Amino acid sequence: MTGLLQTLGRKSLTVVAGLGDFASFVLHAFVAVSRTRHLRKGVARAIHQQGVRCLLVVTVVALFAGLVLGLQGYYVLARFGSAGLLGTFVSLTLTRELAPVLATLMIVGQAGSALAAEIGIYRYSEQIDALTTMAIDPLGYLITPQLLASLLVFPILTTAFVLVGTFGGYLSGSCLLGLDSGVYWSTAHTAVQFVDVRECLLKALVFGIVTIAICCHSGFTAHRRTGASGSRAVSISTTRAVVLSSIATLAADYMITSFLV
Amino acid sequence: MIDPAPILTVKGLRKGFGDHVVLAGVDLTVPRGGIVCILGRSGAGKSVLLKCLAGLLKPDAGEIRLESGAGNDLRCSYLFQANALFDSLSAFENVALPLEQTTRLRPSEIKREVMAALKNLGLEKFADHFPAQLSGGMQKRLGLARALVTRPAMVLFDEPTAGLDPLARNGVFSMIRQYREAFDFTAVVVTHDVPQALSASDRVALLQEGRTYFQGTPAEFMAADDSILRSFADNAETTTTNLTTNGRE
Numbered sequence: 001m002t003g004l005l006q007t008l009g010r011k012s013l014t015v016v017a018g019l020g021d022f023a024s025f026v027l028h029a030f031v032a033v034s035r036t037r038h039l040r041k042g043v044a045r046a047i048h049q050q051g052v053r054c055l056l057v058v059t060v061v062a063l064f065a066g067l068v069l070g071l072q073g074y075y076v077l078a079r080f081g082s083a084g085l086l087g088t089f090v091s092l093t094l095t096r097e098l099a100p101v102l103a104t105l106m107i108v109g110q111a112g113s114a115l116a117a118e119i120g121i122y123r124y125s126e127q128i129d130a131l132t133t134m135a136i137d138p139l140g141y142l143i144t145p146q147l148l149a150s151l152l153v154f155p156i157l158t159t160a161f162v163l164v165g166t167f168g169g170y171l172s173g174s175c176l177l178g179l180d181s182g183v184y185w186s187t188a189h190t191a192v193q194f195v196d197v198r199e200c201l202l203k204a205l206v207f208g209i210v211t212i213a214i215c216c217h218s219g220f221t222a223h224r225r226t227g228a229s230g231s232r233a234v235s236i237s238t239t240r241a242v243v244l245s246s247i248a249t250l251a252a253d254y255m256i257t258s259f260l261v
Numbered sequence: 262m263i264d265p266a267p268i269l270t271v272k273g274l275r276k277g278f279g280d281h282v283v284l285a286g287v288d289l290t291v292p293r294g295g296i297v298c299i300l301g302r303s304g305a306g307k308s309v310l311l312k313c314l315a316g317l318l319k320p321d322a323g324e325i326r327l328e329s330g331a332g333n334d335l336r337c338s339y340l341f342q343a344n345a346l347f348d349s350l351s352a353f354e355n356v357a358l359p360l361e362q363t364t365r366l367r368p369s370e371i372k373r374e375v376m377a378a379l380k381n382l383g384l385e386k387f388a389d390h391f392p393a394q395l396s397g398g399m400q401k402r403l404g405l406a407r408a409l410v411t412r413p414a415m416v417l418f419d420e421p422t423a424g425l426d427p428l429a430r431n432g433v434f435s436m437i438r439q440y441r442e443a444f445d446f447t448a449v450v451v452t453h454d455v456p457q458a459l460s461a462s463d464r465v466a467l468l469q470e471g472r473t474y475f476q477g478t479p480a481e482f483m484a485a486d487d488s489i490l491r492s493f494a495d496n497a498e499t500t501t502t503n504l505t506t507n508g509r510e
Contacts, residue, residue: 126345
Protein backbone atom coordinates (compact mmCIF):
# COMPACT_ATOMS: atom_id res chain seq x y z
CA MET A 1 0.00 0.00 0.00
CA THR A 2 2.83 2.37 0.96
CA GLY A 3 4.65 1.46 -2.24
CA LEU A 4 1.55 2.24 -4.28
CA LEU A 5 1.16 5.63 -2.59
CA GLN A 6 4.85 6.38 -3.16
CA THR A 7 4.55 5.53 -6.85
CA LEU A 8 1.41 7.64 -7.12
CA GLY A 9 3.16 10.52 -5.34
CA ARG A 10 6.20 10.30 -7.60
CA LYS A 11 4.03 10.22 -10.74
CA SER A 12 1.99 13.19 -9.50
CA LEU A 13 5.13 15.19 -8.78
CA THR A 14 6.46 14.36 -12.26
CA VAL A 15 3.21 15.56 -13.85
CA VAL A 16 3.19 18.78 -11.80
CA ALA A 17 6.86 19.45 -12.59
CA GLY A 18 6.15 18.80 -16.29
CA LEU A 19 3.23 21.24 -16.28
CA GLY A 20 5.38 23.84 -14.53
CA ASP A 21 8.15 23.36 -17.08
CA PHE A 22 5.64 23.69 -19.93
CA ALA A 23 4.11 26.87 -18.46
CA SER A 24 7.56 28.40 -17.98
CA PHE A 25 8.47 27.43 -21.57
CA VAL A 26 5.39 29.19 -23.02
CA LEU A 27 5.82 32.23 -20.78
CA HIS A 28 9.49 32.57 -21.70
CA ALA A 29 8.62 32.29 -25.42
CA PHE A 30 6.09 35.14 -25.15
CA VAL A 31 8.40 37.31 -23.05
CA ALA A 32 11.07 36.83 -25.76
CA VAL A 33 8.85 38.81 -28.21
CA SER A 34 10.38 42.05 -26.97
CA ARG A 35 13.98 40.82 -27.38
CA THR A 36 13.90 38.86 -30.62
CA ARG A 37 15.16 40.60 -33.76
CA HIS A 38 13.73 40.10 -37.25
CA LEU A 39 10.64 38.47 -35.76
CA ARG A 40 8.52 39.28 -38.82
CA LYS A 41 10.72 37.07 -41.01
CA GLY A 42 10.35 34.16 -38.58
CA VAL A 43 6.59 34.67 -38.23
CA ALA A 44 6.16 34.78 -42.02
CA ARG A 45 8.04 31.47 -42.31
CA ALA A 46 5.90 29.97 -39.54
CA ILE A 47 2.67 31.18 -41.20
CA HIS A 48 3.78 29.42 -44.37
CA GLN A 49 4.61 26.27 -42.41
CA GLN A 50 1.37 26.16 -40.40
CA GLY A 51 -1.02 27.94 -42.74
CA VAL A 52 -0.18 27.66 -46.41
CA ARG A 53 1.01 24.04 -46.19
CA CYS A 54 -2.12 23.00 -44.25
CA LEU A 55 -4.68 24.90 -46.34
CA LEU A 56 -5.28 22.05 -48.80
CA VAL A 57 -5.77 19.32 -46.20
CA VAL A 58 -8.03 21.57 -44.09
CA THR A 59 -10.12 22.45 -47.16
CA VAL A 60 -10.50 18.83 -48.27
CA VAL A 61 -11.45 17.64 -44.77
CA ALA A 62 -13.90 20.55 -44.43
CA LEU A 63 -15.57 19.68 -47.73
CA PHE A 64 -16.08 16.04 -46.76
CA ALA A 65 -17.19 16.95 -43.22
CA GLY A 66 -19.81 19.30 -44.75
CA LEU A 67 -20.92 16.64 -47.25
CA VAL A 68 -21.42 14.06 -44.47
CA LEU A 69 -23.18 16.57 -42.21
CA GLY A 70 -25.50 17.46 -45.09
CA LEU A 71 -26.35 13.82 -45.75
CA GLN A 72 -26.82 12.75 -42.15
CA GLY A 73 -28.58 15.97 -41.19
CA TYR A 74 -31.01 15.83 -44.07
CA TYR A 75 -32.26 12.31 -43.27
CA VAL A 76 -32.49 12.92 -39.51
CA LEU A 77 -34.29 16.26 -39.91
CA ALA A 78 -36.56 14.84 -42.63
CA ARG A 79 -37.89 12.29 -40.08
CA PHE A 80 -39.27 15.19 -38.07
CA GLY A 81 -40.39 17.15 -41.11
CA SER A 82 -37.68 19.74 -40.57
CA ALA A 83 -35.41 19.19 -43.57
CA GLY A 84 -35.63 22.92 -44.23
CA LEU A 85 -33.48 23.50 -41.14
CA LEU A 86 -30.49 21.70 -42.71
CA GLY A 87 -28.64 24.98 -43.25
CA THR A 88 -29.03 25.83 -39.55
CA PHE A 89 -27.82 22.37 -38.52
CA VAL A 90 -24.75 22.37 -40.75
CA SER A 91 -23.62 25.94 -40.11
CA LEU A 92 -24.12 25.82 -36.33
CA THR A 93 -22.49 22.41 -35.92
CA LEU A 94 -19.50 23.53 -37.91
CA THR A 95 -19.16 26.97 -36.33
CA ARG A 96 -19.58 25.97 -32.71
CA GLU A 97 -17.89 22.59 -32.65
CA LEU A 98 -16.54 20.75 -35.64
CA ALA A 99 -14.55 23.43 -37.45
CA PRO A 100 -12.27 24.46 -34.56
CA VAL A 101 -11.65 20.85 -33.48
CA LEU A 102 -11.17 19.26 -36.91
CA ALA A 103 -9.10 22.15 -38.29
CA THR A 104 -6.84 21.94 -35.23
CA LEU A 105 -6.42 18.17 -35.52
CA MET A 106 -5.53 18.54 -39.21
CA ILE A 107 -2.97 21.30 -38.53
CA VAL A 108 -1.45 19.25 -35.70
CA GLY A 109 -1.19 16.20 -37.97
CA GLN A 110 0.36 18.15 -40.82
CA ALA A 111 2.38 21.02 -39.31
CA GLY A 112 2.58 20.21 -35.58
CA SER A 113 4.22 16.82 -36.07
CA ALA A 114 6.71 18.30 -38.56
CA LEU A 115 7.46 21.10 -36.11
CA ALA A 116 8.14 18.68 -33.24
CA ALA A 117 10.43 16.57 -35.45
CA GLU A 118 12.28 19.61 -36.82
CA ILE A 119 12.94 21.09 -33.37
CA GLY A 120 13.90 17.65 -32.04
CA ILE A 121 16.50 17.34 -34.79
CA TYR A 122 17.75 20.85 -33.99
CA ARG A 123 18.22 19.61 -30.43
CA TYR A 124 20.13 16.47 -31.37
CA SER A 125 22.32 18.11 -34.00
CA GLU A 126 23.36 20.72 -31.39
CA GLN A 127 21.82 23.57 -33.40
CA ILE A 128 19.97 24.75 -30.28
CA ASP A 129 23.24 24.73 -28.32
CA ALA A 130 24.84 26.62 -31.23
CA LEU A 131 22.20 29.36 -30.85
CA THR A 132 22.98 29.62 -27.14
CA THR A 133 26.72 29.95 -27.81
CA MET A 134 25.95 32.72 -30.34
CA ALA A 135 24.01 34.58 -27.60
CA ILE A 136 20.73 34.00 -29.47
CA ASP A 137 17.77 33.00 -27.31
CA PRO A 138 16.64 29.63 -28.79
CA LEU A 139 13.09 30.15 -27.56
CA GLY A 140 12.87 33.60 -29.12
CA TYR A 141 14.35 32.45 -32.41
CA LEU A 142 12.60 29.08 -32.80
CA ILE A 143 9.44 29.06 -30.67
CA THR A 144 8.11 32.64 -30.44
CA PRO A 145 7.47 32.98 -34.22
CA GLN A 146 5.53 29.69 -34.19
CA LEU A 147 3.31 30.80 -31.29
CA LEU A 148 2.65 34.21 -32.87
CA ALA A 149 1.85 32.59 -36.22
CA SER A 150 -0.65 30.24 -34.54
CA LEU A 151 -2.62 33.29 -33.31
CA LEU A 152 -3.27 34.20 -36.94
CA VAL A 153 -3.32 30.84 -38.73
CA PHE A 154 -5.76 28.89 -36.56
CA PRO A 155 -8.64 31.43 -36.69
CA ILE A 156 -8.17 31.89 -40.45
CA LEU A 157 -8.08 28.17 -41.24
CA THR A 158 -11.03 27.54 -38.89
CA THR A 159 -13.03 30.22 -40.69
CA ALA A 160 -12.09 28.61 -44.02
CA PHE A 161 -13.23 25.26 -42.61
CA VAL A 162 -16.65 26.72 -41.69
CA LEU A 163 -17.14 28.28 -45.14
CA VAL A 164 -16.02 25.21 -47.13
CA GLY A 165 -17.93 22.84 -44.81
CA THR A 166 -21.14 24.84 -45.20
CA PHE A 167 -20.64 24.69 -48.96
CA GLY A 168 -20.20 20.90 -48.62
CA GLY A 169 -23.52 20.72 -46.75
CA TYR A 170 -25.10 22.67 -49.62
CA LEU A 171 -23.68 20.21 -52.18
CA SER A 172 -25.15 17.16 -50.47
CA GLY A 173 -28.34 18.78 -49.12
CA SER A 174 -29.38 20.89 -52.11
CA CYS A 175 -27.53 19.56 -55.15
CA LEU A 176 -27.83 15.84 -54.34
CA LEU A 177 -30.95 15.59 -52.16
CA GLY A 178 -32.99 18.39 -53.68
CA LEU A 179 -33.41 20.84 -50.79
CA ASP A 180 -34.13 24.35 -52.07
CA SER A 181 -30.84 26.22 -52.17
CA GLY A 182 -32.46 29.52 -51.10
CA VAL A 183 -33.85 27.82 -47.99
CA TYR A 184 -30.47 26.23 -47.21
CA TRP A 185 -28.45 29.43 -47.50
CA SER A 186 -30.97 31.66 -45.71
CA THR A 187 -31.25 29.31 -42.71
CA ALA A 188 -27.48 28.84 -42.66
CA HIS A 189 -27.00 32.61 -42.72
CA THR A 190 -29.56 33.58 -40.08
CA ALA A 191 -28.73 30.74 -37.65
CA VAL A 192 -25.18 31.84 -36.91
CA GLN A 193 -25.08 34.65 -34.35
CA PHE A 194 -22.21 36.77 -33.11
CA VAL A 195 -21.83 34.59 -29.97
CA ASP A 196 -21.34 31.51 -32.16
CA VAL A 197 -18.60 33.19 -34.18
CA ARG A 198 -16.98 34.40 -30.96
CA GLU A 199 -17.00 30.87 -29.52
CA CYS A 200 -15.55 29.50 -32.75
CA LEU A 201 -12.70 32.01 -32.89
CA LEU A 202 -11.99 31.73 -29.15
CA LYS A 203 -11.64 27.98 -29.50
CA ALA A 204 -9.41 28.36 -32.55
CA LEU A 205 -7.12 30.76 -30.67
CA VAL A 206 -6.86 28.58 -27.56
CA PHE A 207 -6.38 25.36 -29.52
CA GLY A 208 -3.75 27.02 -31.68
CA ILE A 209 -1.62 28.28 -28.79
CA VAL A 210 -1.97 25.07 -26.77
CA THR A 211 -1.23 22.62 -29.58
CA ILE A 212 1.64 24.53 -31.17
CA ALA A 213 3.18 25.05 -27.72
CA ILE A 214 2.88 21.31 -27.00
CA CYS A 215 4.48 20.41 -30.35
CA CYS A 216 7.34 22.89 -29.86
CA HIS A 217 7.90 21.77 -26.25
CA SER A 218 7.97 18.08 -27.23
CA GLY A 219 10.65 18.75 -29.85
CA PHE A 220 12.62 21.14 -27.67
CA THR A 221 12.81 18.59 -24.83
CA ALA A 222 13.48 15.57 -27.10
CA HIS A 223 16.81 14.99 -25.31
CA ARG A 224 14.94 14.39 -22.05
CA ARG A 225 13.04 11.31 -23.30
CA THR A 226 13.95 8.51 -20.92
CA GLY A 227 15.23 5.30 -22.44
CA ALA A 228 15.74 6.77 -25.92
CA SER A 229 18.06 9.12 -27.71
CA GLY A 230 18.81 10.39 -31.21
CA SER A 231 16.35 9.56 -33.96
CA ARG A 232 14.36 7.27 -31.63
CA ALA A 233 13.86 10.14 -29.17
CA VAL A 234 12.81 12.47 -32.00
CA SER A 235 10.29 9.90 -33.21
CA ILE A 236 8.88 9.43 -29.69
CA SER A 237 8.68 13.22 -29.26
CA THR A 238 6.78 13.59 -32.53
CA THR A 239 4.24 10.92 -31.61
CA ARG A 240 3.92 12.41 -28.13
CA ALA A 241 3.31 15.85 -29.62
CA VAL A 242 0.43 14.63 -31.80
CA VAL A 243 -1.18 12.52 -29.05
CA LEU A 244 -0.92 15.19 -26.33
CA SER A 245 -2.12 17.92 -28.71
CA SER A 246 -5.17 15.88 -29.71
CA ILE A 247 -6.09 15.13 -26.10
CA ALA A 248 -5.50 18.75 -25.09
CA THR A 249 -7.71 19.96 -27.97
CA LEU A 250 -10.65 17.82 -26.93
CA ALA A 251 -10.20 18.60 -23.22
CA ALA A 252 -9.99 22.34 -23.91
CA ASP A 253 -13.02 22.05 -26.21
CA TYR A 254 -15.07 20.55 -23.40
CA MET A 255 -13.95 23.19 -20.91
CA ILE A 256 -14.58 26.16 -23.22
CA THR A 257 -17.97 24.79 -24.28
CA SER A 258 -19.04 24.18 -20.67
CA PHE A 259 -18.10 27.78 -19.77
CA LEU A 260 -19.80 29.38 -22.77
CA VAL A 261 -22.96 27.32 -23.14
CA MET B 262 50.83 37.93 -29.91
CA ILE B 263 50.53 36.09 -26.59
CA ASP B 264 49.85 38.18 -23.54
CA PRO B 265 50.75 36.37 -20.28
CA ALA B 266 47.71 37.95 -18.56
CA PRO B 267 44.98 35.32 -18.56
CA ILE B 268 41.78 35.80 -20.54
CA LEU B 269 40.22 32.82 -18.77
CA THR B 270 40.79 31.40 -15.32
CA VAL B 271 39.09 28.24 -14.07
CA LYS B 272 39.35 27.22 -10.42
CA GLY B 273 38.11 24.02 -8.79
CA LEU B 274 35.50 23.29 -11.44
CA ARG B 275 33.25 20.35 -10.61
CA LYS B 276 30.52 18.76 -12.68
CA GLY B 277 28.68 15.48 -12.34
CA PHE B 278 25.66 13.75 -13.87
CA GLY B 279 23.78 11.93 -11.13
CA ASP B 280 26.33 9.80 -9.26
CA HIS B 281 28.88 10.02 -12.07
CA VAL B 282 31.48 12.70 -11.37
CA VAL B 283 33.03 13.95 -14.63
CA LEU B 284 34.97 17.00 -13.47
CA ALA B 285 36.37 16.63 -9.96
CA GLY B 286 38.20 19.95 -9.60
CA VAL B 287 39.65 21.37 -12.80
CA ASP B 288 42.03 24.33 -12.70
CA LEU B 289 43.01 26.04 -15.93
CA THR B 290 44.65 29.29 -16.96
CA VAL B 291 44.38 30.46 -20.56
CA PRO B 292 46.70 33.32 -21.59
CA ARG B 293 45.26 35.94 -23.94
CA GLY B 294 46.09 35.40 -27.59
CA GLY B 295 47.42 31.86 -27.36
CA ILE B 296 46.32 28.45 -28.51
CA VAL B 297 45.65 26.16 -25.58
CA CYS B 298 44.98 22.48 -26.26
CA ILE B 299 43.18 20.36 -23.71
CA LEU B 300 44.19 16.71 -23.90
CA GLY B 301 42.96 13.62 -22.15
CA ARG B 302 41.67 10.12 -22.68
CA SER B 303 38.08 9.49 -23.76
CA GLY B 304 35.74 10.21 -20.87
CA ALA B 305 38.26 12.45 -19.11
CA GLY B 306 35.77 15.32 -19.21
CA LYS B 307 37.29 17.49 -21.96
CA SER B 308 34.05 18.22 -23.81
CA VAL B 309 32.14 18.69 -20.55
CA LEU B 310 34.75 21.24 -19.50
CA LEU B 311 34.36 23.07 -22.82
CA LYS B 312 30.55 23.08 -22.49
CA CYS B 313 30.89 24.51 -18.97
CA LEU B 314 33.17 27.24 -20.37
CA ALA B 315 30.62 28.02 -23.12
CA GLY B 316 27.74 28.19 -20.63
CA LEU B 317 25.97 25.16 -22.11
CA LEU B 318 26.35 23.25 -18.84
CA LYS B 319 26.08 24.67 -15.36
CA PRO B 320 28.97 23.60 -13.11
CA ASP B 321 28.15 22.10 -9.72
CA ALA B 322 30.96 24.06 -8.08
CA GLY B 323 34.02 26.12 -8.90
CA GLU B 324 34.73 29.36 -10.67
CA ILE B 325 35.03 30.38 -14.33
CA ARG B 326 36.36 33.90 -14.81
CA LEU B 327 36.52 35.57 -18.21
CA GLU B 328 38.58 38.74 -18.11
CA SER B 329 37.65 42.14 -19.54
CA GLY B 330 35.30 41.92 -22.46
CA ALA B 331 35.49 38.19 -22.98
CA GLY B 332 32.69 37.78 -20.45
CA ASN B 333 30.30 39.15 -23.03
CA ASP B 334 28.60 36.15 -24.67
CA LEU B 335 29.15 37.61 -28.12
CA ARG B 336 32.89 37.72 -27.67
CA CYS B 337 33.20 34.00 -27.05
CA SER B 338 32.40 31.60 -29.89
CA TYR B 339 32.16 27.82 -30.02
CA LEU B 340 32.98 25.50 -32.90
CA PHE B 341 31.10 22.23 -32.44
CA GLN B 342 32.57 18.83 -33.26
CA ALA B 343 29.82 18.23 -35.85
CA ASN B 344 29.77 21.95 -36.76
CA ALA B 345 26.07 22.40 -35.71
CA LEU B 346 25.29 24.35 -38.87
CA PHE B 347 21.64 25.14 -39.63
CA ASP B 348 20.93 22.68 -42.42
CA SER B 349 17.89 24.61 -43.68
CA LEU B 350 19.90 27.84 -44.08
CA SER B 351 22.43 28.59 -46.81
CA ALA B 352 26.11 29.18 -46.04
CA PHE B 353 25.49 32.94 -46.23
CA GLU B 354 22.47 32.75 -43.90
CA ASN B 355 24.37 30.58 -41.42
CA VAL B 356 27.15 33.14 -41.11
CA ALA B 357 24.73 36.08 -41.11
CA LEU B 358 22.59 34.62 -38.32
CA PRO B 359 24.61 35.85 -35.28
CA LEU B 360 24.96 39.31 -36.84
CA GLU B 361 21.23 39.55 -37.66
CA GLN B 362 20.14 38.40 -34.23
CA THR B 363 22.65 40.08 -31.93
CA THR B 364 23.74 43.31 -33.61
CA ARG B 365 22.05 46.39 -35.02
CA LEU B 366 23.99 46.31 -38.29
CA ARG B 367 22.13 47.25 -41.48
CA PRO B 368 21.50 44.49 -44.05
CA SER B 369 24.14 45.98 -46.38
CA GLU B 370 26.72 45.95 -43.56
CA ILE B 371 25.80 42.38 -42.63
CA LYS B 372 26.21 41.34 -46.26
CA ARG B 373 29.64 42.96 -46.42
CA GLU B 374 30.79 41.32 -43.16
CA VAL B 375 29.48 37.89 -44.14
CA MET B 376 31.00 37.96 -47.61
CA ALA B 377 34.33 39.07 -46.10
CA ALA B 378 34.20 36.17 -43.60
CA LEU B 379 33.34 33.70 -46.36
CA LYS B 380 36.11 35.08 -48.58
CA ASN B 381 38.66 34.80 -45.77
CA LEU B 382 37.87 31.10 -45.52
CA GLY B 383 37.70 30.52 -49.27
CA LEU B 384 33.95 29.98 -49.32
CA GLU B 385 32.72 33.05 -51.20
CA LYS B 386 31.69 30.94 -54.20
CA PHE B 387 29.57 28.71 -51.99
CA ALA B 388 27.49 31.41 -50.28
CA ASP B 389 24.24 30.05 -51.74
CA HIS B 390 25.03 26.42 -50.98
CA PHE B 391 23.41 24.54 -48.12
CA PRO B 392 25.69 22.79 -45.58
CA ALA B 393 24.74 19.36 -46.95
CA GLN B 394 26.14 20.42 -50.35
CA LEU B 395 29.58 21.16 -48.87
CA SER B 396 32.41 18.73 -48.06
CA GLY B 397 33.39 17.97 -44.44
CA GLY B 398 36.36 20.35 -44.57
CA MET B 399 34.27 23.12 -46.10
CA GLN B 400 31.61 22.65 -43.41
CA LYS B 401 34.36 22.99 -40.80
CA ARG B 402 35.50 26.25 -42.42
CA LEU B 403 31.90 27.46 -42.60
CA GLY B 404 31.51 26.75 -38.89
CA LEU B 405 34.69 28.72 -38.27
CA ALA B 406 33.43 31.60 -40.45
CA ARG B 407 30.25 31.72 -38.35
CA ALA B 408 32.29 31.59 -35.15
CA LEU B 409 34.62 34.38 -36.28
CA VAL B 410 32.13 36.77 -37.89
CA THR B 411 31.28 38.37 -34.54
CA ARG B 412 35.01 38.98 -33.94
CA PRO B 413 35.20 37.00 -30.69
CA ALA B 414 37.98 37.37 -28.16
CA MET B 415 38.00 33.62 -27.59
CA VAL B 416 36.98 30.61 -29.70
CA LEU B 417 36.35 27.20 -28.17
CA PHE B 418 36.98 24.25 -30.51
CA ASP B 419 35.45 20.88 -29.64
CA GLU B 420 37.43 18.05 -31.31
CA PRO B 421 37.97 19.99 -34.56
CA THR B 422 39.86 17.09 -36.18
CA ALA B 423 37.51 14.27 -35.21
CA GLY B 424 36.81 11.94 -38.12
CA LEU B 425 39.31 13.61 -40.47
CA ASP B 426 42.26 11.97 -42.20
CA PRO B 427 45.83 12.93 -41.10
CA LEU B 428 46.29 15.50 -43.87
CA ALA B 429 42.97 17.16 -43.17
CA ARG B 430 43.79 17.17 -39.44
CA ASN B 431 47.01 18.98 -40.19
CA GLY B 432 45.01 21.42 -42.33
CA VAL B 433 42.56 22.17 -39.52
CA PHE B 434 45.34 23.02 -37.05
CA SER B 435 47.12 25.15 -39.67
CA MET B 436 43.81 26.94 -40.23
CA ILE B 437 43.36 27.58 -36.51
CA ARG B 438 46.88 28.96 -36.25
CA GLN B 439 46.54 31.08 -39.40
CA TYR B 440 43.20 32.61 -38.43
CA ARG B 441 44.24 33.07 -34.82
CA GLU B 442 47.04 35.29 -36.09
CA ALA B 443 44.77 37.07 -38.59
CA PHE B 444 41.86 37.70 -36.22
CA ASP B 445 43.73 37.83 -32.92
CA PHE B 446 41.54 35.57 -30.82
CA THR B 447 42.41 33.13 -28.08
CA ALA B 448 41.83 29.50 -29.03
CA VAL B 449 40.93 26.74 -26.59
CA VAL B 450 41.03 23.41 -28.42
CA VAL B 451 39.81 20.12 -27.03
CA THR B 452 41.45 17.31 -28.97
CA HIS B 453 42.61 13.70 -28.97
CA ASP B 454 45.21 14.57 -31.53
CA VAL B 455 48.35 14.70 -29.37
CA PRO B 456 50.95 15.24 -32.15
CA GLN B 457 49.02 18.15 -33.67
CA ALA B 458 48.29 19.62 -30.23
CA LEU B 459 51.93 19.55 -29.22
CA SER B 460 53.12 21.08 -32.48
CA ALA B 461 50.45 23.76 -32.94
CA SER B 462 49.65 24.97 -29.42
CA ASP B 463 51.30 27.48 -27.13
CA ARG B 464 50.14 25.65 -24.01
CA VAL B 465 48.67 22.25 -23.27
CA ALA B 466 46.60 20.97 -20.37
CA LEU B 467 46.02 17.31 -19.61
CA LEU B 468 42.87 16.15 -17.87
CA GLN B 469 43.11 12.90 -15.95
CA GLU B 470 40.22 11.43 -13.96
CA GLY B 471 38.36 14.74 -13.93
CA ARG B 472 41.29 16.82 -12.69
CA THR B 473 43.99 18.94 -14.29
CA TYR B 474 47.02 16.66 -14.26
CA PHE B 475 49.33 19.00 -16.13
CA GLN B 476 49.38 22.43 -17.69
CA GLY B 477 52.36 24.08 -19.34
CA THR B 478 54.11 24.54 -22.66
CA PRO B 479 54.48 21.68 -25.18
CA ALA B 480 58.24 21.63 -24.45
CA GLU B 481 57.59 21.19 -20.72
CA PHE B 482 55.08 18.46 -21.54
CA MET B 483 57.60 16.56 -23.69
CA ALA B 484 60.40 16.99 -21.16
CA ALA B 485 58.37 15.96 -18.10
CA ASP B 486 59.55 12.88 -16.23
CA ASP B 487 56.12 11.43 -15.51
CA SER B 488 54.75 8.09 -16.66
CA ILE B 489 51.32 9.41 -17.69
CA LEU B 490 52.75 12.38 -19.59
CA ARG B 491 55.35 10.10 -21.17
CA SER B 492 52.64 7.75 -22.40
CA PHE B 493 50.95 10.65 -24.20
CA ALA B 494 54.27 12.08 -25.47
CA ASP B 495 55.49 8.67 -26.68
CA ASN B 496 52.19 8.14 -28.44
CA ALA B 497 52.66 11.50 -30.10
CA GLU B 498 56.21 10.65 -31.21
CA THR B 499 55.16 7.22 -32.50
CA THR B 500 52.25 8.65 -34.42
CA THR B 501 54.40 11.40 -35.93
CA THR B 502 57.09 8.88 -36.95
CA ASN B 503 54.51 6.54 -38.48
CA LEU B 504 52.92 9.39 -40.37
CA THR B 505 56.31 10.54 -41.68
CA THR B 506 57.37 7.02 -42.66
CA ASN B 507 54.08 6.33 -44.38
CA GLY B 508 54.37 9.61 -46.15
CA ARG B 509 57.83 8.64 -47.56
CA GLU B 510 56.62 5.26 -48.65
